Amino acid sequence: MKKDQKLKQRLLNELARVGKALGSASRLELLEVLAQGERTVEKLAQAAGLSVANASRHLQVLREARLVEAEKEGLFVHYRLAGPEVLDLTQSIRTLAERRIAEVERIARAFRQDREGLEPLRGAELVERLRAGTVLLLDVRPEEEFRAGHIAGAVSVPLERLGRELRRLPRDQEIVAYCRGPYCVLADRAVELLRAKGRPARRFAEGFPEWRAAGLPVASATTT
Numbered sequence: 001m002k003k004d005q006k007l008k009q010r011l012l013n014e015l016a017r018v019g020k021a022l023g024s025a026s027r028l029e030l031l032e033v034l035a036q037g038e039r040t041v042e043k044l045a046q047a048a049g050l051s052v053a054n055a056s057r058h059l060q061v062l063r064e065a066r067l068v069e070a071e072k073e074g075l076f077v078h079y080r081l082a083g084p085e086v087l088d089l090t091q092s093i094r095t096l097a098e099r100r101i102a103e104v105e106r107i108a109r110a111f112r113q114d115r116e117g118l119e120p121l122r123g124a125e126l127v128e129r130l131r132a133g134t135v136l137l138l139d140v141r142p143e144e145e146f147r148a149g150h151i152a153g154a155v156s157v158p159l160e161r162l163g164r165e166l167r168r169l170p171r172d173q174e175i176v177a178y179c180r181g182p183y184c185v186l187a188d189r190a191v192e193l194l195r196a197k198g199r200p201a202r203r204f205a206e207g208f209p210e211w212r213a214a215g216l217p218v219a220s221a222t223t224t
Contacts, residue, residue: 018089021065026050027058028090034068035087035209036141036180037148038080047142087209094182120205121176123214129176136170138162138177140190141208150208151178152217159186162193174200181207 021027026048033039033047045055059079062068067086070079081087097104121129129135130153137154139146146156157165159179169175175194179186187203194201204211212218 017065021061031090034081036145038078040076121202122205135176136173138175140177140186141179147221149220151211152219176202178204
């Protein structure tokens with residue numbers, strides 16, 4: 001094999017490592033959680049419904065493929081996405097799969113049909129409504145995700161606290177809930193709860209990572 005062919009083969013092998021690392025539903029979910037902000041192994045395991053040992057194994061695969069980075073602080077190891085291009089990659093995979101794989105398209109369509117009554121709000125409309133001050137934007141992700149980064153102007157009310165904190169939310173303003181992304185169900189459950197209590201509510205069609213990737217205003221605990 002000629003030198004240039006060997007080099008090409010080595011390059012393709014390295015590219016294949018990335019594809020192999022993404023070939024797991026659990027690893028894709030870990031990347032979705034990390035798109036919200038840095039996490040420890042323990043927090044990632046809890047969010048993804050994995051044991052700590054299993055989460056650690058998946059994270060090691062992602063780290064070897066250079067999709068995530070890790071840093072030890074005291075007794076804990078903190079993980080983060082290696083860069084914004086990792087989110088771009090996972091979003092491209094989602095879009096390609098929805099368009100080209102019949103089963104994915106069928107499931108995605110059923111997923112959206114189940115949400116039709118929730119009247120999802122698109123990015124451009126949400127920007128306009130926020131500027132006009134006609135909606136209250138509710139971040140229903142865990143509080144630590146909100147602190148790591150959130151849509152500017154959003155109020156943090158994690159889903160598990162929403163029922164208890166409902167009284168402090170205005171009654172005369174429409175509420176828009178958002179969470180981790182288009183397939184995250186936290187916002188759906190929040191809207192269902194709010195409507196059951198007689199509150200006007202809708203969900204944001206995307207999530208915080210997509211909002212940030214679009215270059216729209218974001219904030220964190222250090223900037224609010």
